[in-house]
Amino acid sequence: MTMTHAEEMLQTHPTGAVVKSGALADCIEACSDCAQSCTACADADLGEDDVATLIRCIRLCEDCSDICTATERVVTRQTQSEPELARVIVQACAQSCRLCGDECQRHADHHEHCRVCAEVCRRCEQACEELLSALAA
Amino acid sequence: MTMTHAEEMLQTHPTGAVVKSGALADCIEACSDCAQSCTACADADLGEDDVATLIRCIRLCEDCSDICTATERVVTRQTQSEPELARVIVQACAQSCRLCGDECQRHADHHEHCRVCAEVCRRCEQACEELLSALAA
Amino acid sequence: MTMTHAEEMLQTHPTGAVVKSGALADCIEACSDCAQSCTACADADLGEDDVATLIRCIRLCEDCSDICTATERVVTRQTQSEPELARVIVQACAQSCRLCGDECQRHADHHEHCRVCAEVCRRCEQACEELLSALAA
Amino acid sequence: MTMTHAEEMLQTHPTGAVVKSGALADCIEACSDCAQSCTACADADLGEDDVATLIRCIRLCEDCSDICTATERVVTRQTQSEPELARVIVQACAQSCRLCGDECQRHADHHEHCRVCAEVCRRCEQACEELLSALAA
Numbered sequence: 226m227t228m229t230h231a232e233e234m235l236q237t238h239p240t241g242a243v244v245k246s247g248a249l250a251d252c253i254e255a256c257s258d259c260a261q262s263c264t265a266c267a268d269a270d271l272g273e274d275d276v277a278t279l280i281r282c283i284r285l286c287e288d289c290s291d292i293c294t295a296t297e298r299v300v301t302r303q304t305q306s307e308p309e310l311a312r313v314i315v316q317a318c319a320q321s322c323r324l325c326g327d328e329c330q331r332h333a334d335h336h337e338h339c340r341v342c343a344e345v346c347r348r349c350e351q352a353c354e355e356l357l358s359a360l361a362a
Numbered sequence: 363m364t365m366t367h368a369e370e371m372l373q374t375h376p377t378g379a380v381v382k383s384g385a386l387a388d389c390i391e392a393c394s395d396c397a398q399s400c401t402a403c404a405d406a407d408l409g410e411d412d413v414a415t416l417i418r419c420i421r422l423c424e425d426c427s428d429i430c431t432a433t434e435r436v437v438t439r440q441t442q443s444e445p446e447l448a449r450v451i452v453q454a455c456a457q458s459c460r461l462c463g464d465e466c467q468r469h470a471d472h473h474e475h476c477r478v479c480a481e482v483c484r485r486c487e488q489a490c491e492e493l494l495s496a497l498a499a
Numbered sequence: 500m501t502m503t504h505a506e507e508m509l510q511t512h513p514t515g516a517v518v519k520s521g522a523l524a525d526c527i528e529a530c531s532d533c534a535q536s537c538t539a540c541a542d543a544d545l546g547e548d549d550v551a552t553l554i555r556c557i558r559l560c561e562d563c564s565d566i567c568t569a570t571e572r573v574v575t576r577q578t579q580s581e582p583e584l585a586r587v588i589v590q591a592c593a594q595s596c597r598l599c600g601d602e603c604q605r606h607a608d609h610h611e612h613c614r615v616c617a618e619v620c621r622r623c624e625q626a627c628e629e630l631l632s633a634l635a636a
Numbered sequence: 637m638t639m640t641h642a643e644e645m646l647q648t649h650p651t652g653a654v655v656k657s658g659a660l661a662d663c664i665e666a667c668s669d670c671a672q673s674c675t676a677c678a679d680a681d682l683g684e685d686d687v688a689t690l691i692r693c694i695r696l697c698e699d700c701s702d703i704c705t706a707t708e709r710v711v712t713r714q715t716q717s718e719p720e721l722a723r724v725i726v727q728a729c730a731q732s733c734r735l736c737g738d739e740c741q742r743h744a745d746h747h748e749h750c751r752v753c754a755e756v757c758r759r760c761e762q763a764c765e766e767l768l769s770a771l772a773a
Contacts, residue, residue, distance in 0.1 A: 565705075
């Protein structure tokens, strides 16, 4: 099985990763995927005829994309890490993915992009929870 | 006294701001200022002869800039706000500013950019705490 | 007259700024202001009853906010600067501000937030053009 | 072969993507990968004993990550797209990846993370060039 670039970058870090587990690479990749899906979902919502019913979805997708991007960057960095700072930003990210995934799910039957985005949010929420467990270990 | 553009934008929002107080505009502006100072401080550190002693400062400034940027965007948005999401991201931001401000302060006697950045971090930490109080009210 | 933090950070940089003029600080501050206004305007549009007529405004505000944020960071950094990279990103930013400012202007009579955002975009476009002139000098 | 989430989101967009080709999905994914690798490489550089020889690498990685993140967001959006704005930001991204890839390549023999990051930058530069060709077609 091929390593992703995120895994390769973690393995070639001079001081090694803080968390010795796949949870870190999974969280980085889930945040990256979720940031992209949320930007795409907010934009697809804007192209729908029923945009007026999708306002909360757009709003939460915008927030979720911004928080996932920041979280991805913070947990990517391994030099002089502050586990407590990682913890609070990953918690914020999990919460954002939960709220956004719940809202996208409400529109999943009508809009395929909301269905896909809800899945990606769920996976990112779960990856954040698993990293929180690994950080607490 | 002139209003800032952030204040003007809050006052012209169709549904009005969630938090009826100056705490919101102050937090937006403090996050914006802190994101810029932290990017500038990390970069100035890279130009110093004693860069090897500034690694933790660079790392925390990078994180703080990313978290302030995300926080500024989330608290700027007023449509369909989720106070609980605002709360967790502003808490993460306050913690990031505290850690980064403490580290910059340690170098304040040797590097003027660290002294300025420490001040800006303190102000942003305080603005975050004040917004958290306003959100809880 | 008080210096802004962006100016203080430029003046305390160990190697000094690449561009010896106020054009750099002006561009940094204009990008910061424009990124915030565009996020706020896109969000205010989402709260309007006539949101369906504001789709292009929202789209361009989102792009403009992202490009201003990246540009602000790139031009803030002074260590080992690449003038050619600064040039292309500042050009992209000027173009984004022009397109977004034109679109916001179209809604300025109906929505005060669009009027304010159009002004901020114009000022950022101009600050980018002035920095491009200073970089070419 | 499984579709990526970026491809799924493009295919479920209500108005369809501006560019009818795989070049768009490739560019989105390459930007996402490159933003992450550049953040990771800048951070790994900070953990190296010879950090003082890696200053230009760190600087260019920081810029490249910021520009890739903005570019990924702009080209992800398909509603009311402005091809000319896409063109200038993708050009800036190609140039950033070229400069950053060249610098990382100079350290590829000594630092494995620079070798991986150089490859990712090259691939993103190429994906940007291919999207520019598709946009011009």
